[in-house]
Amino acid sequence: MAKLILSMDGLVLKEIPLTKERTTIGRKPHNDIQIDNLAVSGEHAVIVTILNDSFLEDLGSTNGTVVNGNPIKKHFLQNNDVIELGKYKLKFVGEAAPAASGEKADFEKTMVLRPAAMKAAAAAAAGGGGAQAAVAQRQAAVQAAGAAAAATGIADKDAAPKAAPAAAPAAKPGGQPLGAIQLLSGGNAGRELELTKPLTTLGKPGVQVAVLTRRPQGYFITHVEGANRPTVNGQEIGAAPHSLKDHDVIELAGVKMEFFLKA
């Protein structure tokens, strides 16, 4: 949920979540955010919040509304925007701001496309544009336009990845060093196995099985089945995944093996 942080002279006074569609700011007590300061007009400004987007509008205040140092009449609030009202500052903090930009968040929220919007999207896809009027919900319009753009712009390969922030995983375990295990005992002693897959199972099904998982944080070993758990450096592992370090020695189903990282 987006929120505003009210402060004066660097001192945080309170946090105000933007739960309502219209949040009014002014000096008079009926405002949602009342700022009792003569530099603030009775009805100074309003913030309109639609889904994840918030718009700030000045209501013809005497001293005006300033965002990031610029006087504005109407403004689409972005994360970390600072609204100045006299001596007071209101910082706008968007939803889930640090992890995903506002634009991405918009595209990832699951939404229903109603039949009316569907037709609009289809029309847009076929004719290219002109769909917005038919779409009641603003968000649906944005999405439909996006859909139309994607549908009509297929040939444009460069555009596709840009329009698709959701598809690219944030962190593929590609950048980390590759791990491997070498068998130290048993019939295949000396054999080496590279751990390239996200999951590698080891052991004998029905007797004792463990899985090595490759994650961005490194490699982990987890017990899967069997009465006994595998040991790492002589210590039996718990139920939770156990992080593997370079040159750890694993013992599983009577076979010893060494885990190591390849350069």
Added chain:
Amino acid sequence: MDLTQTLEIATCTDPGMVRSHNEDSIAADPANGLVVLADGMGGYNAGEVASGMATTVIVTEMRQILANARPYEVDQKNNEEIAARLVREQVLKANTSIFQASQSQPQYAGMGTTLVVCLFYDNRILVAHLGDSRLYMSRDGKFKQVTRDHSLLQEQIDSGIITPEQAKKAAHKNLVTKALGIDPTVEPELHEYPTKPGDIYLLCSDGLCDMVDDEDIGMTLSTLGGNLKLAAQQLVQMANDNGGRDNVSVILVRVLREYPGAKGVMAKVFAWLK
């Protein structure tokens, strides 16, 4: 018929790495062979309310009805199986509850939820779904998607506007064309498939299939199938490792043995004696 010894069920749900709320909701009733997964949508906490209502209504209503019903019997009036009718009725009931709540309470306006419901009976699985939550099946090492999303993307793929490859990169993955609780009435898509002992069924929200390739999901089920609980946790972990942009929920169901519905003369006599 108690299916507790017939079905092994493991569930896992997680808000993911980005969202603060978990709008997904899952429920399982192993005795009646019923699992339900819902991915809610709507402002602030309305998504959670919608998905929670869907799972609660369906599980509690079905539990009451299944206590005295034989889902494999065929309704003489319209030649429809009892199971399909029951599931459809409960889905509609949940739809009405959510829709009325969204109409009467302003903070819930516009809420809705996707839904996958699976009922296991008589060596079969009946699946009803709405929206982009999915059912997958793993049998004899083969992994495939069973349900087809009700989404704009799927419609575009079907009509040939885009290829499945392009769909993976599409920006509008999130637009569903059907959902529970949005309109006064809804028609869930119902299908029925035979099951075999050893099958693993996976119900998941789009937080899993958007973040993890089908191939990797299939591999996880085939390698960790021996430990269903771990497989469920592993799937959620993979989604989170890949970014975890959405809530992730999974329900895994493994069929351990045959579970035929009582039929035939002997069964009828037996039922009559009871």
